Amino acid sequence: MSKSPATPAVDSIDSLTHALQGVGYHAPRRLATAVFLAMKLQRPLLLEGEPGVGKTELAKALAKVLGRPLLRLQCYDGMEQREALYEWNHTAQLLHMRAAQSTATPDEIEREVYQARYLIRRPLLQALQTPAPGAVLLIDEVDRADEPFEAFLLEYLGEYQVSIPELGTISAVAAPLTILTSNRTRDLNDAVKRRCLYQWLDYPERERELAIVRSQVPEASNQLTEQVSRFVSRLRSQPFSNAFQRGPGIAESVEWAKALVALDTLTLDPEVIQDTAGILFKQREDVAALLPLLDQLLAPEPV
Ligand SMILES: Nc1ncnc2c1ncn2[C@@H]1O[C@H](COP(=O)(O)OP(=O)(O)O)[C@@H](O)[C@H]1O
Ligand SMILES: [Mg+2]
Incomplete structure (x- = not known):
């Protein structure tokens, strides 16, 4: 396996x-450090956190920054190896067999149809075969996949290689920068965790969320952006957070700011929050829980 050449733009945590x-x-320092180490040590990085804290987005941003192709494997319950790794192109194999039947022996035909050109490469295999400096492989929401699938990932995560019965072991041309994400709907297998660096992603502190909303919704006034990030950050902290099943993520803050701009809102008030609560919360119970708290949430902060 060749070493990925260091990309000049990212030779330190700061850069x-x-x-x-x-x-x-906008990456907090701890996260940037984890990514930097994952690149230096060529280890997969497992990101855990609530939905909407920027796990998937990080992999996309890294691919852009590094100028590497992003390969994405969206996990789900019942996902099979052939969707992750490879499958044989049966139609092409059949056509080949028909054509060869008159001239070749069955053994010859079998050897011929199990050649790389009849292989349909799925993200894992594509990642292993991407030339240096390698791909960014996003294995997204791995907690949705089942345990056999986690077991199947071990060889890839530990050695950046996979075994294909008909073709043998395929090793990485260049270590793919591998990001696994989990919304933590269940605990992952220890064997998977051992092979990865680990980083928990929290909701952003208010300043970082402010910066994100500001850059994604530049048309919002400073005052509105500040009110949005203050309000959302309060929602997510004690004692208010206890009232909700699922707090709003960064995407919800951004969308809320856009909605408020679309409604020509100058300043947050209970009425406009009620009208737009469906952007912050996607559960009926959470919307209902919000309403009685509005006055407290909007009250000036104690100094
Ligand atoms: N650190 C960040 N900087 C800028 N935008 C962010 C950041 N984190 C999240 N976002 C925004 O929030 C959205 C949701 O993030 P996403 O990565 O899909 O969350 P997750 O995968 O953790 O559920 C993204 O599309 C992006 O617009
Ligand atoms: Mg995601």
Whole structure:
């Protein structure tokens, strides 16, 4: 396996943070450090956190910053190896067999149809075969897949290689920068965790969320952007957070700010919040829980 050449733009944690910011991703220092180490040590990085805290977006931003192709595997319950790794192109194999039947022996035909050209490459295999400096492979929401699938990932995660019965072991041309994400709907297998660096992603602190909303909704006034990030950050903190099943993520803050601009809102008030609560919360119970708290949430902060 060849070493990925260091990309000049990201040879330190600071320059990585800066480069990510350049493509619109605001990374806290701890996260940038984890990514930097994952690249240096060539280890997969497992990101866990609530939905909407920027796990998937990080992989996309990294691919942009590094100028590497992004390969994405969206996990789900019942996902099979052939969707992750490869499958044989049966139609093409059949056509080949028909054509060869008159001239070749069955053994010859079998050897011929199990050649790489009849292979349909899925993200994992594509990642292994991407030339240096390698791909960014996003294995998204791995907690949705089942345990056999996690077991199947071990060889890839530990050695950047996979075994294909008909073709043998395929090793990475260049270590793919591999990002796994989990919304933590269940605990992942220890064997998977051991092979990865780990980073928990929290909701952003208010300043970072402010920066994100500001850059994604530049048409919102400073005052409105500040009110939005203050309000959302309060929703997510004690004692208010206890009232809700699922707090709003960054995407919801951004969308809310856009909606408020669309409604020509100058300043937050209970009425406009009620009218737009369906952007912040996607559960009926959470919307209902919000309404009685509005006055407290909007009250000036104690100094
Ligand atoms: N650190 C960040 N910087 C800029 N935008 C962010 C950041 N984190 C999240 N976002 C925004 O929030 C949206 C949701 O993030 P996403 O990565 O899909 O969340 P997750 O995968 O953790 O559920 C993104 O599309 C992006 O617009
Ligand atoms: Mg995601």
